[in-house]
Amino acid sequence: MRKDVINTKDLEQHHLDSLDAYIDTLDKSRKEESLIPTLYKAQNLFGYLPHNLQWYIAQKLNLPSAHVNGVVSFYSFFSEKPLGKYTVSVCMGTACFVKGADKVLDRILKKTQTEPNEMSEDGKFTVKDVRCIGACGLAPVVTVNEKVYGNISAQQMEEIISQYQEEDND
Amino acid sequence: MINSLDALKQWKTDIIEKEKYRLELMICAGTSCISSDSDLLVEMMEKKIADNNLNAEINVVKTGCFGFCGQGPILKIEPDNVTYVRLKLKDVDAIFDKHIINGEKVYDLMYRNSDDEDPAESEAGMAFYQKQYRIALRNCGEINPERIEDYIKNDGYVALGNVLTQMSQDELITLIRDSSLRGRGGGGFPTGLKWQFTKASKSDEKYVICNADEGDPGAFMDRSILEGDPHTIIEAMVINGYAIGASNGLIYIRAEYGLATQRLFIALQQARENGFLGENIFGTDFDFDIEVKLGAGAFVCGEETALIHSMEGHRGEPSVKPPFPSEVGFRGKPSNVNNVETYANIPPIILKGSEWFKSVGTKHSKGTKVFALAGNIRNIGLVEVPMGTTFNEIIYDIGGGIPNGKDIKAVQIGGPSGGVITKEYLDTPIDYDSLQRVGAMMGSGGMIIMDEDSDMVEIAKFYLDFTQDESCGKCSPCRIGTKRMYEILDRLTQMEGTPHDLELLEQLGENIKTASLCGLGQSAPNPVLSTMKYFRNEYDDYAYRRKKTAYSIDGEKCIGCTKCKRVCPVDCIDGKVREIHVITESECIACGACFDACPVNAILKP
Numbered sequence A: 001m002r003k004d005v006i007n008t009k010d011l012e013q014h015h016l017d018s019l020d021a022y023i024d025t026l027d028k029s030r031k032e033e034s035l036i037p038t039l040y041k042a043q044n045l046f047g048y049l050p051h052n053l054q055w056y057i058a059q060k061l062n063l064p065s066a067h068v069n070g071v072v073s074f075y076s077f078f079s080e081k082p083l084g085k086y087t088v089s090v091c092m093g094t095a096c097f098v099k100g101a102d103k104v105l106d107r108i109l110k111k112t113q114t115e116p117n118e119m120s121e122d123g124k125f126t127v128k129d130v131r132c133i134g135a136c137g138l139a140p141v142v143t144v145n146e147k148v149y150g151n152i153s154a155q156q157m158e159e160i161i162s163q164y165q166e167e168d169n170d
Numbered sequence B: 001m002i003n004s005l006d007a008l009k010q011w012k013t014d015i016i017e018k019e020k021y022r023l024e025l026m027i028c029a030g031t032s033c034i035s036s037d038s039d040l041l042v043e044m045m046e047k048k049i050a051d052n053n054l055n056a057e058i059n060v061v062k063t064g065c066f067g068f069c070g071q072g073p074i075l076k077i078e079p080d081n082v083t084y085v086r087l088k089l090k091d092v093d094a095i096f097d098k099h100i101i102n103g104e105k106v107y108d109l110m111y112r113n114s115d116d117e118d119p120a121e122s123e124a125g126m127a128f129y130q131k132q133y134r135i136a137l138r139n140c141g142e143i144n145p146e147r148i149e150d151y152i153k154n155d156g157y158v159a160l161g162n163v164l165t166q167m168s169q170d171e172l173i174t175l176i177r178d179s180s181l182r183g184r185g186g187g188g189f190p191t192g193l194k195w196q197f198t199k200a201s202k203s204d205e206k207y208v209i210c211n212a213d214e215g216d217p218g219a220f221m222d223r224s225i226l227e228g229d230p231h232t233i234i235e236a237m238v239i240n241g242y243a244i245g246a247s248n249g250l251i252y253i254r255a256e257y258g259l260a261t262q263r264l265f266i267a268l269q270q271a272r273e274n275g276f277l278g279e280n281i282f283g284t285d286f287d288f289d290i291e292v293k294l295g296a297g298a299f300v301c302g303e304e305t306a307l308i309h310s311m312e313g314h315r316g317e318p319s320v321k322p323p324f325p326s327e328v329g330f331r332g333k334p335s336n337v338n339n340v341e342t343y344a345n346i347p348p349i350i351l352k353g354s355e356w357f358k359s360v361g362t363k364h365s366k367g368t369k370v371f372a373l374a375g376n377i378r379n380i381g382l383v384e385v386p387m388g389t390t391f392n393e394i395i396y397d398i399g400g401g402i403p404n405g406k407d408i409k410a411v412q413i414g415g416p417s418g419g420v421i422t423k424e425y426l427d428t429p430i431d432y433d434s435l436q437r438v439g440a441m442m443g444s445g446g447m448i449i450m451d452e453d454s455d456m457v458e459i460a461k462f463y464l465d466f467t468q469d470e471s472c473g474k475c476s477p478c479r480i481g482t483k484r485m486y487e488i489l490d491r492l493t494q495m496e497g498t499p500h501d502l503e504l505l506e507q508l509g510e511n512i513k514t515a516s517l518c519g520l521g522q523s524a525p526n527p528v529l530s531t532m533k534y535f536r537n538e539y540d541d542y543a544y545r546r547k548k549t550a551y552s553i554d555g556e557k558c559i560g561c562t563k564c565k566r567v568c569p570v571d572c573i574d575g576k577v578r579e580i581h582v583i584t585e586s587e588c589i590a591c592g593a594c595f596d597a598c599p600v601n602a603i604l605k606p
Helices: A014-025 A028-046 A051-061 A065-074 A094-098 A101-112 A154-169 B005-018 B031-035 B038-051 B091-102 B148-153 B160-168 B169-179 B191-200 B221-228 B230-244 B258-273 B302-309 B339-353 B354-360 B393-397 B432-437 B456-470 B477-494 B499-515 B518-522 B526-536 B536-543 B565-566 B591-597
Strands: A084-092 A123-130 A142-144 A147-149 B022-028 B058-063 B074-076 B081-082 B209-211 B246-254 B291-296 B335-339 B370-375 B381-386 B408-413 B418-423 B446-451
Touching: A014 A028, A014 A051, A028 A051, A028 A065, A028 B291, A051 A065, A051 B499, A084 A101, A084 B335, A094 A101, A094 B370, A094 B456, A101 A123, A101 A154, A101 B191, A147 A154, A147 B335, B005 B148, B005 B160, B005 B393, B022 B038, B031 B038, B031 B230, B038 B058, B038 B091, B074 B091, B081 B091, B148 B230, B148 B258, B160 B230, B160 B339, B169 B191, B169 B230, B169 B339, B169 B354, B191 B335, B209 B221, B209 B230, B209 B302, B221 B230, B221 B258, B221 B339, B221 B370, B230 B246, B230 B291, B230 B335, B230 B339, B246 B258, B246 B302, B258 B291, B302 B335, B335 B339, B335 B565, B339 B354, B370 B393, B381 B518, B393 B408, B393 B526, B408 B526, B418 B526, B446 B456, B456 B477, B456 B526, B456 B536, B477 B499, B477 B518, B499 B518, B499 B526, B565 B591
Parallel strands: A084 A123, B022 B058, B209 B246, B209 B335, B246 B291, B370 B446
Antiparallel strands: A084 A142, A142 A147, B022 B074, B074 B081, B370 B381, B408 B418, B408 B446
């Protein structure tokens, strides 16, 4: 086992305490079924699921850590990398796609100088292409954290990203 | 606690007696309308009403989706039967002062079928609603999904009461079988038969599972039903539990559906408080409860065996059938999996009978289907039509046709598993069998309209990108095959392909269809094979590298206004004022900004 994986010192203790308390409320006879809810809770507390946190959860639930990592890497909701302050999600549903969402995404990536799903160097943005969010009436749609921008053009989106960039510099 | 049918009827009478308002304002609070600030609209309207001490006579109802998402936010005023569309926050004053206080209708805020027609006062006058027939969506837009009283007012839980107190399990299953209801999630398996199989499996424990893992890009009917009418799903699941002899239900819902999940939790709580879930429902010895399981973002989990594995805490990978979930399902016990829209049909069938349900639709496909209409179409939204309605009726009568004076090229139906319907086939009636005959499938109900500008190879590549990304990796035909198909399509669109690639695509596609383990792989090549069948010339253009990818300017028409030059994002247009402009084709990214900006149609498409 690699040392950095089993070293959980950098994980904040009060979050680990909350996680322990949550795990205690779950049905112990069904530890496998408890895994996905536990991962939800952990991602909620820590923001993402680094390898040592996955290892910690595996120990707590008495599951192989390979199984935990297999589940984490399977589902797109779980992230093994830290996220930027703003998560910019570009809907790539079909309705958005035929209305030019791919061009909007390209422009955002260029403007934030990032790759999809990678945090920008300054830690401000993570840009994602996401599955249909079901707001097809507003296509193409982009969300920045919880805020929804509908009927958006590449040009407008560039201006919106600028606003977020400037806001952060204040 | 409601412990008999009489108590339920009395409750309904009491609610109607108690809640008498001069006006009721129904404001859509679905995801799409909330994105256009409908929640602020509700707040402002409620404040106005409170400030004027009108709370006793005016009621604001936050409803689920009206379906006409392209016109949101929508406000309907009852009993005046007036609908206002595309509301802005500033419109609150006009509606309040004129309509609510003085009873004058605000015609400027009404919908018009076309610019030269008079405004349509109500849904009856809107072409969008005229050919629709609502069974599954019957309560969406009519009730507040967060109040069980609203559901009770519309005969909520009466079907459950009838079933538990008056019908045997077999009578119930016979009724559902007689209705000819088929699964609405894509497979189209007869629902009554599925219930019968699960009932026939002997076990100490059985499960009822609602599949709310709606993942087709462009389909959002299940979410709208859960957001707009969650109690219907709960009621139908309890009925399903009684039919097969299960006392536990599970709803597997997509993690991204926050609002739907939240409303579901509220509805479950209300159902428990009033005795529709829990022990001795309707005073009988039948017990049932429902648990919610959150998905974590994996398209393949819509496949029932994958969904069950995901609920058990594993990677959502499908397994070989048989055994079917009706024999070996969740926790190894017999499980009945039905989709949200299928469940939404159950209470009306019980209340109105199988003959009524069979009177809607075609010979082999009964009832209605909900479609999410989107893409290059005037009226975007959710539509529910009787089976047998034609594409023409949906696109032109309900959908209002193609915007910007363009012509239609194709309709994509069935999402990443489906295929395209071309112009020649638009008079095809939409039912399970007719669609199969023209090489498409019903799917879960995404319907994307594409205009003449759509590049079919790019569309096929888009779907393949989706399926190869969502392939779970368990079987190699799907895992490796879809990846290779995507690479070939990518090569073609980069102008680096050869005619031989087209043969490879066809061969690979057929092999993946035959050899894959589950529905995802077996249907993944469909978007490619069906576009290759109908739009071979577009594939040839790429394969023989004669496709033009840059815009150009017609020198005869250009007036030198500089508008195109100013909007070009990559600065590849040169020219001075009142001189002919030129596009450097090697630098053009074909974004189309110049085309839209040109006032004299001098820009030529690739």
